[in-house]
Amino acid sequence: MKSVxxxxxxxxxxxxxxxxxxxxxxxxxxxxxxxxxxxxGSPWKTAEQAVESIEKSEQGYIxxxxxIEELNFHNVWALYLDNTTGKCVWYSDNLPDTVPLEYTFSxxxxxxxxxxxxxxxxxxxxxxxxxxxxxxxxxYWKHMWPSWDYQFIANLPKTVLVVLTLNILVIFLIYIIAxxxxxxxxxxxxxxxxxxxxxxxxxxxxxxLLSEISANINQTSEVLQSQNYQLKKKExxxxxxxxxxxxxxxxxxxxxxxxxxxxENNKQLPAEERQKAGVIVKQSQRIKNLINDLNLASKLxxxxxxxxxxxxxIISTVRQVVVDFINLDIDGKYPIEWLTDSDLNTFIxxxxxxxxxxxxxxxxxxxxxxxxxxxxxxxxxKECNKRCNIIVSDNGVGATDKQINKLNNSPHYMxxxxxxxxxxxxxxxxxxxxxxxxxxxxxxxxxxEYGGFEVKICLPS
Amino acid sequence: xxxxxxxxxxxxxxxxxxxxxxxxxxxxxxxGFCNLRMAKTMKEALCISEIFQPELAILDVMLxxxxxxxxxxxxxxxxxxxxxxxxxxxxxxxxxxxxxxxxDDYIVKPFLPKELIYRVNAILRRSYKGxxxxxxxxxxLIDFDCAEVIKNGKHIALTAKEHDILAVLYRNxxxxxxxxxxxxxxxxxxxxxxxxxxxxxxRRIREKxxxxxxxxxxxxxxKGLGYKLLLEDK
Numbered sequence: 001m002k003s004v005x006x007x008x009x010x011x012x013x014x015x016x017x018x019x020x021x022x023x024x025x026x027x028x029x030x031x032x033x034x035x036x037x038x039x040x041g042s043p044w045k046t047a048e049q050a051v052e053s054i055e056k057s058e059q060g061y062i063x064x065x066x067x068i069e070e071l072n073f074h075n076v077w078a079l080y081l082d083n084t085t086g087k088c089v090w091y092s093d094n095l096p097d098t099v100p101l102e103y104t105f106s107x108x109x110x111x112x113x114x115x116x117x118x119x120x121x122x123x124x125x126x127x128x129x130x131x132x133x134x135x136x137x138x139x140y141w142k143h144m145w146p147s148w149d150y151q152f153i154a155n156l157p158k159t160v161l162v163v164l165t166l167n168i169l170v171i172f173l174i175y176i177i178a179x180x181x182x183x184x185x186x187x188x189x190x191x192x193x194x195x196x197x198x199x200x201x202x203x204x205x206x207x208x209l210l211s212e213i214s215a216n217i218n219q220t221s222e223v224l225q226s227q228n229y230q231l232k233k234k235e236x237x238x239x240x241x242x243x244x245x246x247x248x249x250x251x252x253x254x255x256x257x258x259x260x261x262x263x264e265n266n267k268q269l270p271a272e273e274r275q276k277a278g279v280i281v282k283q284s285q286r287i288k289n290l291i292n293d294l295n296l297a298s299k300l301x302x303x304x305x306x307x308x309x310x311x312x313x314i315i316s317t318v319r320q321v322v323v324d325f326i327n328l329d330i331d332g333k334y335p336i337e338w339l340t341d342s343d344l345n346t347f348i349x350x351x352x353x354x355x356x357x358x359x360x361x362x363x364x365x366x367x368x369x370x371x372x373x374x375x376x377x378x379x380x381x382k383e384c385n386k387r388c389n390i391i392v393s394d395n396g397v398g399a400t401d402k403q404i405n406k407l408n409n410s411p412h413y414m415x416x417x418x419x420x421x422x423x424x425x426x427x428x429x430x431x432x433x434x435x436x437x438x439x440x441x442x443x444x445x446x447x448x449e450y451g452g453f454e455v456k457i458c459l460p461s
Numbered sequence: 462x463x464x465x466x467x468x469x470x471x472x473x474x475x476x477x478x479x480x481x482x483x484x485x486x487x488x489x490x491x492x493g494f495c496n497l498r499m500a501k502t503m504k505e506a507l508c509i510s511e512i513f514q515p516e517l518a519i520l521d522v523m524l525x526x527x528x529x530x531x532x533x534x535x536x537x538x539x540x541x542x543x544x545x546x547x548x549x550x551x552x553x554x555x556x557x558x559x560x561x562x563x564x565d566d567y568i569v570k571p572f573l574p575k576e577l578i579y580r581v582n583a584i585l586r587r588s589y590k591g592x593x594x595x596x597x598x599x600x601x602l603i604d605f606d607c608a609e610v611i612k613n614g615k616h617i618a619l620t621a622k623e624h625d626i627l628a629v630l631y632r633n634x635x636x637x638x639x640x641x642x643x644x645x646x647x648x649x650x651x652x653x654x655x656x657x658x659x660x661x662x663x664r665r666i667r668e669k670x671x672x673x674x675x676x677x678x679x680x681x682x683x684k685g686l687g688y689k690l691l692l693e694d695k
Contacts, residue, residue: 246551248549250570251481251571253570254484254572255484256571257573258485258574259484261575262491265491265574284571285573295551306553313641313653319685319686322686323686323687327637338685338686345654
């Protein structure tokens with residue numbers, strides 16, 4: 001949803017910029033038009049030119065022919081008043097009859113400001129008199145009272161600025177109101193798409209401006225859900241199948257193991273036969289471990305293993321596993337050394353106790369399985385960068401660089417999606433990897449400093 | 462320690478498979494348990510238990526006419542004796558259900574005969590320990606009933622904590638018991654940070670039971686992990 005505020009920002013930006021641009025363009029246009037209009041259209045200027053063109057001669061006053069021509073062209077009448085008498089001393093031929101020929105001061109004042117009989121009039125002051133030009137009716141509009149409060153003019157820039165700001169605010173407000181409506185219909189869609197990406201079902205109201213898009217999102221969600229459901233069903237079926245098989249094998253295998261073990265301990269049988277029975281027991285146990293591993297691995301892989309995360313003391317959990325192994329190792333063939341700092345008695349992390357126990361015992365069992373002649377196993381727990389490191393290593397036969405590289409990097413055959421004919425290795429390490437992953441942790445397989453194999457489980461604390 | 466009296470205990474075995482019943486009974490027979498009855502259904506089991514009065518029941522979870530958890534409830538209604546599940550249901554949830562209902566142990570098939578016998582012995586020893594209260598160590602005797610140690614003819618009393626710690630060690634005699642398990646026995650759940658108190662108690666116990674407390678032979682330390690109680694005849 002971070003993109004929506006960004007979108008709004010951009011929209012508002014464009015809006016502000018465009019309103020500003022429009023204002024600038026308008027002002028420029030106005031200024032240009034006004035500038036071209038002023039010299040041509042100003043009758044005041046014409047009046048001034050006209051008064052200059054009047055000359056005093058022996059027969060009275062005469063206007064130059066050129067000026068008369070120009071005035072006639074614009075259909076303008078003119079009359080010239082004497083300064084001292086206020087009487088008309090010259091007038092043009094086209095002077096209408098309604099225009100008076102004698103003027104008092106007050107007449108002149110009103111003529112200057114306004115009209116004579118509907119003709120807009122303009123004055124120009126000469127040396128001895130005043131010229132009055134009368135333009136055709138409705139050709140000019142005159143501002144009769146051209147005066148303003150001084151404060152108003154002095155504050156004009158400020159006033160203009162305030163008005164502009166208010167204008168912008170009003171536009172902005174209109175925009176916001178209009179857009180919130182649009183955004184309101186966009187927001188559920190954006191939310192819906194976001195939810196879609198997490199794989200959860202989405203149901204949007206198919207209403208408003210963008211109802212079509214909402215409908216499409218709803219359809220997509222349905223398709224995804226049904227696909228997920230199918231996939232989940234398949235995975236559940238697979239995990240259930242594995243669980244069923246391992247359940248059904250247990251009882252017959254019990255009998256194989258039970259009787260073989262009895263035969264192994266039967267002192268009346270020859271030693272050779274007892275040895276054979278011993279092999280059966282041992283191999284049955286391997287099958288038993290495989291079943292357990294297979295079941296757990298498939299459940300972890302298909303997320304069907306319930307994981308009970310709680311606060312546990314990892315030291316006491318791992319210590320129990322180690323002690324269980326020592327207690328079972330009657331021959332003392334696989335001594336385990338506890339190398340954890342003796343001051344570190346409590347280290348609380350969030351984890352599933354049983355799964356952690358399983359992971360550690362898988363690692364210890366791994367060392368035992370791969371070192372038939374016995375070896376010493378070293379177990380260490382360390383706190384490193386707020387993470388919990390559980391290290392199980394041995395001084396046994398170890399593994400080659402190539403094997404270690406493969407264990408670290410290539411997927412196990414059980415979770416590999418390509419056909420594989422490679423020789424299979426057990427599920428023990430895969431389970432450790434899966435358990436670490438279920439705790440957002442990692443594992444690292446490497447050579448041990450004691451000469452054998454070493455696995456480090458790194459868990460967040 | 463002589464546990465022969467435990468072999469006289471009456472054991473009820475319930476499983477729907479005849480072959481498995483035969484095998485388990487032969488395992489028990491090999492170990493000298495002679496008081497064994499078998500049943501293949503819930504109904505049969507309830508019937509037999511009324512007359513037989515078992516002192517330990519070994520049950521399967523899946524039975525033709527019900528499940529073992531219900532059977533255990535009904536068996537325990539009449540008289541309280543230990544129950545051990547022996548089943549192919551290996552899911553954690555099944556186990557938790559079993560333990561939650563009061564089962565004493567839970568073995569998932571397949572199992573080694575040795576394991577079964579070991580666990581049965583442990584349960585019997587735990588449940589009927591009152592019949593064998595005096596434990597013999599190399600330099601002394603522990604009388605759990607009276608909570609005292611007898612060394613060189615002198616009676617030395619044990620404190621409650623010392624008694625609890627020794628009891629756990631004795632139940633697991635010959636095996637390592639972790640520091641955490643001992644702390645839990647003495648101070649209850651989540652006993653964090655009691656390691657030093659435990660060491661102090663162990664020292665005092667040694668002073669009571671060992672001939673030479675600075676060189677212990679009965680109560681030995683396993684560095685970093687825990688302690689082990691060694692009995693005289695082991």
